[in-house]
Amino acid sequence: MTHTLPTRPPHAPPGRRPPAEGRPASARRRGLGGLAARIVLLAVVDALAVYGLLALAADRSWWMFGALLVGTVAVNIVYATKRHVPAKYLAPGIALLLVYQVYVVLYTGVAALTNYGDGHNSDKPDAVAAILAHSETRVPDSPVRPASVVARGDRLGLLVTGPDRSVRLGWPGHPLEPVEQPVRDPAGRAVAAPGWRPLTYSQIAGRQQEISALRVPVTGDPNSGSLRTADGISAAAYRSTLAYDRAADTITDRVRGVVYRPTSDGVFAAPDGSRLSPGWKVFVGADNFRRILTEEDIRGPFLGVLVWTFFFAGVSVALPFGIGLLLATVLNGKRLRGHRIYRSLIMLPYAFPAFLAALVWQGMLNTDYGYVNVSLLDGAHIPWLTDPWLARLSVLAVNVWISFPYMFLICTGALQAIPAEVTEAARIDGAGRWQVLRHIRLPLLLTAVTPMLIATFAFNFNNFNVIYMLTGGGPKDPDAPIEVGSTDLLISLVYKLAFGGSNRQYGMACAVSILIFVVVAAISVIGLRRSRAFEEQT
Amino acid sequence: MRSRLLLPAVLAATLLATACGGGGDGGDKNAAPAASGPAAATGSLTVWADDARAKPLQDIAAAFTRDKGVKVKVVQKGLGEIRDDFVSQAPTGQGPDVVVGPHDWLGKLVHNGVLAPLELGDRAAAFSPVALEAMRYEGRTYGLPYALDSIALLRNTELAPQAPASFAELLATGRRLVEEGKAKLPVAVPVDAKSGSPYHLYPLQTSFGCRVFGNKPDGAYDPTKLELDSPDCLRFAPWLRELGKDGVLSTSLTADIATDAFLKGRTPFLLAGPWDAATFKAAHVPFAVDPVPGADTAPARPFVGVQGFFVGAKSANPILAQDFVLNYLSTPQAQRALYDTGGRVPATTAVLDQVANDPMVAGFARAAQAGVPTPNLPAMDSVWADWGLTQLAIVQGRGDPAELTTAMAGRIRAKIAAG
Numbered sequence: 001m002t003h004t005l006p007t008r009p010p011h012a013p014p015g016r017r018p019p020a021e022g023r024p025a026s027a028r029r030r031g032l033g034g035l036a037a038r039i040v041l042l043a044v045v046d047a048l049a050v051y052g053l054l055a056l057a058a059d060r061s062w063w064m065f066g067a068l069l070v071g072t073v074a075v076n077i078v079y080a081t082k083r084h085v086p087a088k089y090l091a092p093g094i095a096l097l098l099v100y101q102v103y104v105v106l107y108t109g110v111a112a113l114t115n116y117g118d119g120h121n122s123d124k125p126d127a128v129a130a131i132l133a134h135s136e137t138r139v140p141d142s143p144v145r146p147a148s149v150v151a152r153g154d155r156l157g158l159l160v161t162g163p164d165r166s167v168r169l170g171w172p173g174h175p176l177e178p179v180e181q182p183v184r185d186p187a188g189r190a191v192a193a194p195g196w197r198p199l200t201y202s203q204i205a206g207r208q209q210e211i212s213a214l215r216v217p218v219t220g221d222p223n224s225g226s227l228r229t230a231d232g233i234s235a236a237a238y239r240s241t242l243a244y245d246r247a248a249d250t251i252t253d254r255v256r257g258v259v260y261r262p263t264s265d266g267v268f269a270a271p272d273g274s275r276l277s278p279g280w281k282v283f284v285g286a287d288n289f290r291r292i293l294t295e296e297d298i299r300g301p302f303l304g305v306l307v308w309t310f311f312f313a314g315v316s317v318a319l320p321f322g323i324g325l326l327l328a329t330v331l332n333g334k335r336l337r338g339h340r341i342y343r344s345l346i347m348l349p350y351a352f353p354a355f356l357a358a359l360v361w362q363g364m365l366n367t368d369y370g371y372v373n374v375s376l377l378d379g380a381h382i383p384w385l386t387d388p389w390l391a392r393l394s395v396l397a398v399n400v401w402i403s404f405p406y407m408f409l410i411c412t413g414a415l416q417a418i419p420a421e422v423t424e425a426a427r428i429d430g431a432g433r434w435q436v437l438r439h440i441r442l443p444l445l446l447t448a449v450t451p452m453l454i455a456t457f458a459f460n461f462n463n464f465n466v467i468y469m470l471t472g473g474g475p476k477d478p479d480a481p482i483e484v485g486s487t488d489l490l491i492s493l494v495y496k497l498a499f500g501g502s503n504r505q506y507g508m509a510c511a512v513s514i515l516i517f518v519v520v521a522a523i524s525v526i527g528l529r530r531s532r533a534f535e536e537q538t
Numbered sequence: 539m540r541s542r543l544l545l546p547a548v549l550a551a552t553l554l555a556t557a558c559g560g561g562g563d564g565g566d567k568n569a570a571p572a573a574s575g576p577a578a579a580t581g582s583l584t585v586w587a588d589d590a591r592a593k594p595l596q597d598i599a600a601a602f603t604r605d606k607g608v609k610v611k612v613v614q615k616g617l618g619e620i621r622d623d624f625v626s627q628a629p630t631g632q633g634p635d636v637v638v639g640p641h642d643w644l645g646k647l648v649h650n651g652v653l654a655p656l657e658l659g660d661r662a663a664a665f666s667p668v669a670l671e672a673m674r675y676e677g678r679t680y681g682l683p684y685a686l687d688s689i690a691l692l693r694n695t696e697l698a699p700q701a702p703a704s705f706a707e708l709l710a711t712g713r714r715l716v717e718e719g720k721a722k723l724p725v726a727v728p729v730d731a732k733s734g735s736p737y738h739l740y741p742l743q744t745s746f747g748c749r750v751f752g753n754k755p756d757g758a759y760d761p762t763k764l765e766l767d768s769p770d771c772l773r774f775a776p777w778l779r780e781l782g783k784d785g786v787l788s789t790s791l792t793a794d795i796a797t798d799a800f801l802k803g804r805t806p807f808l809l810a811g812p813w814d815a816a817t818f819k820a821a822h823v824p825f826a827v828d829p830v831p832g833a834d835t836a837p838a839r840p841f842v843g844v845q846g847f848f849v850g851a852k853s854a855n856p857i858l859a860q861d862f863v864l865n866y867l868s869t870p871q872a873q874r875a876l877y878d879t880g881g882r883v884p885a886t887t888a889v890l891d892q893v894a895n896d897p898m899v900a901g902f903a904r905a906a907q908a909g910v911p912t913p914n915l916p917a918m919d920s921v922w923a924d925w926g927l928t929q930l931a932i933v934q935g936r937g938d939p940a941e942l943t944t945a946m947a948g949r950i951r952a953k954i955a956a957g
């Protein structure tokens with residue numbers, strides 16, 4: 001973007017280009033094209049941004065609005081001027097980083113500070129509405145009557161036809177009263193009354209919220225309840241036991257005489273300890289983290305899972321790498337006949353989708369009916385997946401089976417990339433086979449594969465597929481205070497907290513996710529630092 | 539520098555202005571359907587349904603669109619996703635107006651405030667009592683039922699021509715066939731090695747008089763009355779252990795293996811639900827469906843799952859949604875169409891009478907009508923896990939059956955109390 005329209009210094013005489021700024025005509029044309037492309041691209045980006053801003057403003061998502069606005073201004077500053085050349089190259093990457101990484105982590109972090117989960121899934125107005133709707137009960141033995149929604153001016157009313165063709169009309173604050181000379185439809189149902197016009201279906205559809213909220217007292221006595229219509233063509237009498245006082249922000253149970261007040265954990269609670277459901281989402285600060293780290297019921301299983309996750313990830317890197325390296329070294333020699341066929345065969349497990357392989361292994365490891373016990377072990381009944389320690393062993397074994405071909409592939413590539421001259425030189429200097437491997441090939445190989453090993457560690461740290469498909473995290477200990485099994489990794493624990501058997505605890509799951517993020521990020525940073533140091537030494 | 543900036547800036551501004559206009563229009567268009575007023579379109583409904591329900595729903599929806607001018611969008615979703623997505627999306631206002639699902643979601647959905655109560659009114663008389671009971675939560679009805687499912691006994695009529703009157707008789711027949719070499723297993727009871735089999739074993743358990751929850755005065759389950767460690771349950775536990783010891787129950791007999799054994803004639807009896815009805819019909823094994831016989835003196839009552847339609851509390855079209863569910867999905871024609879594609883036991887008695895000549899449906903219907911609704915309390919989620927794990931432990935003989943049962947009940951009570 002350095003080729004822009006060359007402009008003349010003001011002091012230059014017209015018609016003559018100063019030689020210092022002279023450029024070939026082709027470059028100028030390219031400059032013009034680049035300029036046009038830049039303007040068009042920027043305009044497209046701005047147009048999309050404006051559309052997004054309008055949509056966000058309509059949705060009242062002011063945080064997102066602000067973020068998009070700042071981003072758009074930043075993009076314009078970077079690309080509309082000639083300055084900030086490095087930023088021009090970095091901006092797209094940074095934008096993607098912000099959208100796909102930073103935003104996700106921040107969002108998870110914010111959710112981790114809330115009690116978002118079952119019973120706390122929305123805001124307070126929703127909770128109040130749900131509590132009040134739930135408290136409305138049909139007046140016992142009251143009938144469901146054909147009804148019509150009618151209007152006078154802006155006011156809505158209900159026209160109810162009784163079994164004896166009697167017709168009564170009422171509107172909010174005005175109990176039902178008999179109507180003379182109603183307009184009836186062919187079925188005999190009253191649809192309009194003098195001064196009240198009927199609503200067409202599309203008018204009803206247009207005023208649905210209003211009609212849903214319409215309550216018409218049956219009589220002057222509040223205990224007889226209020227008529228309400230759910231479908232616009234019938235009505236029944238309901239009574240509510242709860243009332244919300246907006247000013248005091250309390251809900252009163254009129255029957256029991258109890259007052260419910262909002263608490264800091266997002267529910268309406270009475271002094272006697274009873275609570276109204278649902279609650280709403282509130283910020284609970286570092287509560288989730290504190291629970292994970294201090295509450296014995298959670299900390300115990302959490303630490304156990306953490307240790308196992310490290311062990312699982314470590315072994316899942318070390319063992320497949322060892323096997324892969326060994327096989328790669330063996331098959332690297334051209335002397336072995338048919339090494340190409342062997343190589344293809346070794347690649348087979350890698351060709352399977354991992355979750356499918358895990359599922360197949362689950363069937364093969366069945367205690368009484370699995371292939372391993374029935375055919376390979378002659379009818380043994382070894383509980384491969386239902387005994388805690390055997391399950392851990394099985395999970396590891398299957399994961400090694402799934403991942404060693406990848407390591408083999410990587411090692412083969414890395415070994416072949418080591419120039420033959422280097423090893424030859426070592427040989428000439430008198431190094432033995434082992435010494436060549438130990439001092440020449442391995443260090444060169446490790447330099448190449450270390451970032452990949454770190455990535456594999458991070459992957460296995462979060463290897464949800466294998467665990468979920470093979471054991472589902474089990475076998476579970478029935479005595480454990482929270483739902484956690486012997487083979488659960490942190491990530492499957494997160495899944496169980498968020499979507500598993502019992503209560504959905506999204507906030508808690510986010511807190512564990514953040515802890516996983518911290519651990520994986522720390523390991524990656526340390527690992528990459530190390531590998532860089534390694535590189536510099538050699 | 540200034541002049542260099544000018545041209546791109548002017549051009550960008552021009553384009554931006556054009557874009558603004560376009561963007562503004564787009565915004566208005568988006569806002570139009572939500573705005574209320576006589577000029578607004580009649581509205582539209584979004585229904586979330588699993589794949590088996592999507593097709594008949596589209597036909598019923600077409601009738602609704604024709605009569606009322608309301609567009610209905612049927613979105614096909616995996617049954618497993620519907621509940622969680624509904625709970626998380628409903629508060630944003632982006633959720634569906636109507637969802638299809640089993641009744642045991644009710645407690646969770648109401649607890650999250652995403653369901654609107656339904657007033658069935660006189661329509662209630664058309665449904666079987668167990669279906670209506672299942673759709674009630676804390677005294678209010680929340681769903682319109684359309685199908686029932688429960689565990690029944692599938693019997694290979696070639697191996698066992700007579701329906702056993704009791705589970706003891708069933709076992710005797712099964713064991714005799716195994717001894718004669720005509721079968722490999724006396725009976726196939728599917729057990730999930732990860733989570734046990736409380737659902738399949740419930741008819742046997744209730745025949746001992748052992749229930750999950752006691753009842754409130756109005757007949758609903760009472761979450762404060764967990765009965766899993768009642769004296770009857772403490773009698774059931776050792777009996778279960780005996781079955782495990784004798785190899786009648788095996789924790790590695792998954793549903794797939796059990797079904798396969800039955801279809802290949804390796805076992806005369808299978809405890810199964812109607813989910814694999816198509817597989818059974820396609821198989822060449824001659825079979826009959828009966829309620830599961832009791833193992834003790836009390837009646838054997840399986841859990842009944844009731845499938846139904848629910849209306850979202852935050853639906854933008856509450857009247858239309860209620861109208862569609864109450865007046866279009868409840869009709870005998872609609873209920874029949876739902877039966878025709880799903881093959882489940884109809885919840886409407888009139889439709890059940892129409893299809894009762896199908897022996898399989900009739901068998902499952904008898905089983906379901908003898909059953910009790912699966913509790914729809916949110917507390918049930920805490921119950922399933924511990925209950926199943928304890929069953930696994932009992933069957934495998936990992937401890938004293940009575941002690942395991944008592945400890946389980948204690949844990950479940952603690953979890954329910956903790957909320």
